[in-house]
Amino acid sequence: MTIPVPADVVSRLKAVLGAGGWSQDPDLLAPKLIEWRGRWQGTTPLLVLPRSTAEVSAVVGLCAEAGVAITPQGGNTGLVSGQIPQGEILLSTERLNAVRDIDAFDDVIVAEAGVTLAAVHEAAAKLNRRFPLGLASEGSATVGGVVSTNAGGTQVLRFGTTRSLVLGLEAVLPNGEVWNGLKRLRKDNTGYDLKQLLIGAEGTLGVVTAASLKLFPRPVSTATAICGLSSARDAITLLARAKEETGGAVEAFELMGRAGVGYAIKNIPGLREPLEGTHPWYVLVETTSGEPGVAEAALERLLAHALEDGLIADAAVAQTETQARAFWAVRENQSGGQKAEGAAWKHDVSVPVSKMAEFIERATAMVEAFRPGVRIVAFGHVGDGNVHYDVLRRQDESDEAHNALRDEGSRRVHDLVMELDGSISAEHGLGAAKTADALRYKSPIEIEALRAIRAALDPGRIMNPRVLF
Structure with a gap:
């Protein structure tokens, strides 16, 4: 149980942040205190809205001194209640929303924690680059959130999780001190890697305030298809074949059961059946290449062989970007399509x-x-x-x-x-x-080691105290 926050601490936080830097407005708090699916509801005595790393440092330092717990929150897209406070101070990173730098030569973007994933994609596209982390919630998911949860998404097959895409971090540690680790290095072999501890720590080891993220060239050709299959085992076989026949050009390979496809089409306006008939399983596969026409040729070759061998029953290749987005909409609405179906x-x-x-x-x-x-x-x-x-x-x-x-x-x-x-x-x-x-x-032995790390950085256990070990 979280210890109630003393009134004097609330008053001091308000004074530190000034007008506009905090809120107790029930209407503003309401959407931040409930999880997207409605499963978890929270409470907080104060929402703090720092506008800079220095203000985050001041908030965390004050709370550390008073022994007051903090729950950090990004875009509130989490699905395991890690961002929903139960009486703690709620620290939102939404006003840390600046892209500090972007460099096509270093292939890096430095973005603050409150920058949305969609905004990162947009900034990268202006330099003909991409940040290959795709989530259905990218319009609200933030840099701080995806780093703190080590988000995966649809392009892990080729680029790895967030952990593989972070070059450096800036973070406020549980004592209020700022660690500036915003390096852009691909190689830095100088001992323990603090950023890797913070990635996936869900706010328990500090508040991530900014990140240096890897960028990549945008593909010249992209091909997207959806296939109908009789079993999940056939999908695994198709993946192995796709890797071999495309020379590693497969970027996404998404599996969907018929039930999920059906609920998405039933409950999400604008979606339609991706193939003429229905199938027990579907796979959405996407290939990319740095050369014109290569991705399309590789995908069509793969599907032709799979159809000949009976590995897939049917397939459709997107002929336009609009059609490709329609295929992806079926996949991205697998969770949304279930909401109307009950618990x-x-x-x-x-x-x-x-x-x-x-x-x-x-x-x-x-x-x-x-x-x-x-x-x-x-x-x-x-x-x-x-x-x-x-x-x-x-x-x-x-x-x-x-x-x-x-x-x-x-x-x-x-x-x-x-x-x-x-x-x-x-x-x-x-x-x-x-x-x-x-x-x-x-x-x-693993639990003991994890708890020792946490105790070393946060001896008062003020950072997201109900989460992790």
Whole structure:
């Protein structure tokens, strides 16, 4: 339980930040105190809105001195309650929204924590560059948020997670001191890498205030297709073949079950069936190249061979950018399409790519035996083994009845994930939702080491105290 924040601390924070730097307005606070799906609701005595790293430092330093806890928040797109305060000071990075520098020669953009992912993409495009991290929530997800959660997205197959895309960070540590690590170096072999500790730490080791991010040349040719398949196992086989036949040109390879595609089309206006018939599984595949026509030729060759061999039942290649966006809209609305269907047990897990189909098959059999009649929506990033495995309530039961079984049902799913040498959190982090679960699976020696790191940097445990170890 979070200790109540003393009134004098609230008054001092207001004085430090001045007019416009804080709020207690219920209307302004309301959207920041509820998670996107509505599962978690929070409270805070004060929303602080620092406009500079110096102001973040002042806030954190004051709270450290008083032993007052802080919950940092970016765009509030997190799905594991890591950004929802339960009585802590809520520190929003939304006003840290400057692109400090962008350099096409160094291929780097230096952006503050509150800059949205969409704004990073836009700034990079002006220099004919790209930042290859794609999320459905990129219009609201922020640099600080994606760094703090080590976000993945649709291009991990080729470029890796956020961890692979960060060159340097600036952060305010839990004692209020500023660490300026905004380097642009591709090589820096000088001991422990503090930035890597902060990436994925979910705000527990400090507040990220800015990041130096890698940029890449924009592809000259891009080809996008959607395929219909009979099984998830066929999708794994198709991925292996795609890597070989395209010479590594595959950038995205996204799997969707029929249920998820159907709910997206049913519940999201403007979406339509991507193929003439319906199929048990779909794969959206995208190839890119630095040469004109190469991506298109590679993809068409791959699909022709897959059709000849019966690996896929049907396929459509986007002929225009509008059609490509329509294919992607089906994939990006897999979560949104479920909202109207009622309560769901959500799982963001990863297993070795070779075991992805096995996980889906075994998990589905297990869940259906545990709770007959539930509806399974499985989708994810085949190239990195990340499965979003969602269990929707039966159509004849209430949300409350379904939610009452969530913990037991999810534990069974997570037990299977660990049996297959996987992870119970692939790209969303642990937050408050999964911290206790993680403690069940990690070894005592790992937990001891992680807690020692946290205690060294945040002995008062004021930073996001309910999250992680």
